[in-house]
Amino acid sequence: MINFELYKVFYLTAQLGSLSKAAKALYITQPSVSHAIKQLEEGFGLELFSRTSKGVVLTKEGQVLHSYVEQAFTFLSLAEDKMSELKNLEGGELRIGGSDSLCKHYLLPYLEVFHAQHPNVKIHLVHGTTPEIVTYLKEGKIDLGVVRMPVNDIQLEVREGILIQDCFVAGSKYRELAGQILSLEKLLDYPIILFSRNSHSRYAITGLFRDHGLVLAPEFELGSVDLLIEFAKTGLGISYVTKQFVTKELEEESLFEIKLDVPIPQSRVGIITLKNMPLTSAASTFIERIPLN
């Protein structure tokens, strides 16, 4: 197979109709171009150019070759443009999986900043449980996942993100509980609102109660953090939410935290990727912007 590099010289020579001009365009000397063309011609056993005193003209065979090489050249040029686009985040896509509530409350601000800086990178955000996110990763459907630690999977590369703290919050209806320190047992006298099953936080808090010989049976089971907050505000019960996600409500005192006499374990956000699988330019740039451990 002929040295592809020769086609580059051939193409430019044909386009410019001159060995010397092609040489300038390629930042090499005219004898080099002459040599390259000769190699092509000898390789095919055909003359490709007719040499005149004003430059060169494609022969019939040269025209045929040119029509093919032109296509190839176009594709390779496009390829280089596209690559630079991907490299400079002027294209491509960022596919992220977020588990539970992390999607909206944790990820969203970073995504907004990223999108503002790289508006041409398409962002795909998929939502799912931690195991689903892991599966998506392994199937190559997403570039990275944002889940709660711990995640134990030998195939995954885990970057530790910030710590988050879950807590119970209530609205004004239960104002009398503000300032008090409740026991787990006492808390059960109130209607409890939890995130739906299969969520990491749900497992964690249920486990805490079980460790104390108690059963945490929620009055409501909701599918979104927004609803948890809303229900608590309107006094339908006491919601178990991530403290960092209700900062605003705590500040404006539409919600207040209910202190317990046992500590609720913190959990950590983890950014997971496939081990040994190179990240896309977009993904690695995005990860750099997320505050880690």
Add this chain to the structure above:
Amino acid sequence: MINFELYKVFYLTAQLGSLSKAAKALYITQPSVSHAIKQLEEGFGLELFSRTSKGVVLTKEGQVLHSYVEQAFTFLSLAEDKMSELKNLEGGELRIGGSDSLCKHYLLPYLEVFHAQHPNVKIHLVHGTTPEIVTYLKEGKIDLGVVRMPVNDIQLEVREGILIQDCFVAGSKYRELAGQILSLEKLLDYPIILFSRNSHSRYAITGLFRDHGLVLAPEFELGSVDLLIEFAKTGLGISYVTKQFVTKELEEESLFEIKLDVPIPQSRVGIITLKNMPLTSAASTFIERIPLN
């Protein structure tokens, strides 16, 4: 612009999913392939392959690049096939211009042989006067022309072909002239049939008469050699034709030559091409088969 040769390595590596296999396919060593891929990756600033213990897998960016390079590779492969086709006369075309009667009576046998040997070369035969043929050549509409010498044009490359001899022939009606040697003057007593104006042979013979102070005014002016022969056979007059083209008729004695007391100048077939313009593979092969000087 990136060295096109690297794309060849990239493409094969992607296709085979392995640096080592690509190395074998390219008859180089694995480290060379590794090096080439690294050059590409550094050139783009992007990782193109994910390395595993079983080989390599395209990254997202690699997939994008591959989709472009695949197209380019296809075109370049096609180009090489096509070139070999042209080189081996399994394709392409042969465009010939023949003046006057030379087309049918001189060229045809060679064209038949050529076509039998290279059935995939398309043959275009155009007919015209010598100046027209020359014009076609200069316009690039034909690859070579077959005309009567002399042709004087600085831009033309002329190969001298066989000598041909024109003569006057008649059919049985003028049988009494057989064996006689006529003067030009005496010949004018008979009805003369000539090829149409603007033909080389017409100029030649009219000139000969003029040199002897005579005017050659034909009874008939015909546009084809076949008609000249036919008219002579049926006794409508004495035709001026190329001796070589009536060999059959002379042999079977349906025509006989009329000898003159002055020699009619011979003329030579010339194969003309554009000077400095490389011939197509088909054209140069064809010319080799024509008997020259």
Add this chain to the structure above:
DNA sequence: ACCAGCTATAGAAGGTGTCTATATGATCAA
């Protein structure tokens, strides 16, 4: 734990692309 198979790395050597210098040819103007 070891072997097989893959890729990465380092350093050396050879080949090839590129250079400079010059030749050759065509065109054009005087």
Add this chain to the structure above:
DNA sequence: TTGATCATATAGACACCTTCTATAGCTGGT
């Protein structure tokens, strides 16, 4: 014609870069 200009071709030298050998490192399977 002659000389000037501009094009490509050729020759030979050099330097870079591709490719090589040798080896290390890693992974997965036996």
